[in-house]
Amino acid sequence: MQELILKGVSRPHRIPPYLYNKLLIKLGVKQWGKKGPSVKLAELRHKHRDYPYSTTSIWDYDWDLLVVLDACRPEWMRAVKGEYDFINTIETIHSVGSHSEEWISNTFASEHSNQMAKSAYVTGNHYAEDLEHSxxxxxxxxxxxxxxxxxxxxxxxxxxxxxxxxxxxxxxxxKLIVHYMQPHKPFLKRGNTREEYTVDKESLGHLLYHRYFNGELTVADLHAAFTDNLRYVLEEVKLLLENVHAPKTVITADHGQAFGEDGLYDHIPGVKHPSVREVPWVKTSAKDTESLYPREYEAADYDNKTVQENLKKLGYL
Structure with missing residues (x-):
């Protein structure tokens, strides 16, 4: 805050544009265009409502391996059920969060420290970084x-x-928790090998929703795009289940994804609505056949600018 004040004092001409930008974000216009105020109103309404379903912690269930897919709706899992042998009965639970940050905060809270002390967590989610010293x-x-x-x-x-x-x-x-970032956007398409992929630039940030609001895409198009991204990640889940020994395995999600239900879009913390709270719960099993020798990766230290740019691409900023 002190740094921000000093910048304002040294460059007072930049204060009005800064405040205007903050106002656009607050009203949702920066993210959602003309739909912004109505989306923000819907979010506010569903933050202060009573949720008719009981939310469930992952620790309330018996499992060895928990595969977490980011922002996965149950119907997307049902749509691909026949394509994967490891997906049989698809149950649902209601998540402790409507956003990754909220799910991580509630799932890895101090009250669960006993279970955490016996668990490993492998993740691709930005919001988990504080768990390094948990x-x-x-x-x-x-x-x-x-x-x-x-x-x-x-x-x-x-x-x-x-x-x-x-x-x-x-x-x-x-217990082992493996948290993939898909089917959350951006959408990735596999190349000739499992290491090769391309990024759909139209799925970065809020571009996808703007195309929907402009009439270029339908709700069915949005569901189809996310379902394809689910297929992308499930190919890797298949490999995981063939290379880990875990008789009691569950595939679930941290939260869902809203596409206009009761005025809601995407997902933010604190929203109490089934579109962002109801997630799949698929019981299966895993056996290490040693069919894959995993690649090693060099350590990397990304600067804050890169982190902020990635959060924008994900639609969080």
Whole structure:
């Protein structure tokens, strides 16, 4: 704050544009255009409503391996069920968060420290960085490895799989949580190998929704695009389940994704609505066939500017 004040004193001509930009963000215009005020009103309304469903912590269930898909709706899982042998019955639960930051905060709270002390968490999510010094038995973040940050706003799925398999084979944990960033946008398309991918630039930030508001895309188009991104990550989940020993495995999500239900879009913390709270709960199993030797990644230290740019691409800023 002090630095901000000093900047204002030295460059007073920049104060009005700064305040105007802040106002546009507050009204949602920066993110949603003309729809901004109505979206913000819907968010406010559903932050202060009573939620008719009980939310469930992952720690309330018995599992060895928990695969977390970021921003995955149950119907997307149902749409691809017939394409993957490891997806059978698709149940649902209501998440403790409507946004990754909220889910992480509630899931890894101090009240769960006993379970955390026996658990390893491998993640590609930006909001998990503070868990490095938590009660977790082991914490591994994709943000500490590789050069992906300069190509994509979120870690590619193959990187999470590699890090998770290496962690799993150490066998120093009772529970393993593997948090992929897909099907959350941006949308990634696999190349000729599992390491190769391209990023759909139209899926960065809020561009996708602006195209929908302009009539270029339908709700069905949005669902189809996210479902394809789910297919992208499930190919890596398939490999994970073939290279980890975990008889009790569950595939779930941290939160859902809103597409206009009751005026809501995307996802922010604190919203109490099934579109962002109801997530899949798929029971399966994993067996280490040693069919994959995971790649090693060099350590990397990204500057704050890169982190902020990636958060913008994800639609968080």
């Amino acid at each position: 009660a977790l038995k082991e914490f591994k973040s994709a943000h500490d490895f590789g050069s992906w940050a300069y190509d994509s706003a979120s870690p590619p799925a193959n990187m999470i799989t590699d890090l998770a398999i290496r962690t799993a084979r150490q066998k120093e944990w009772s």
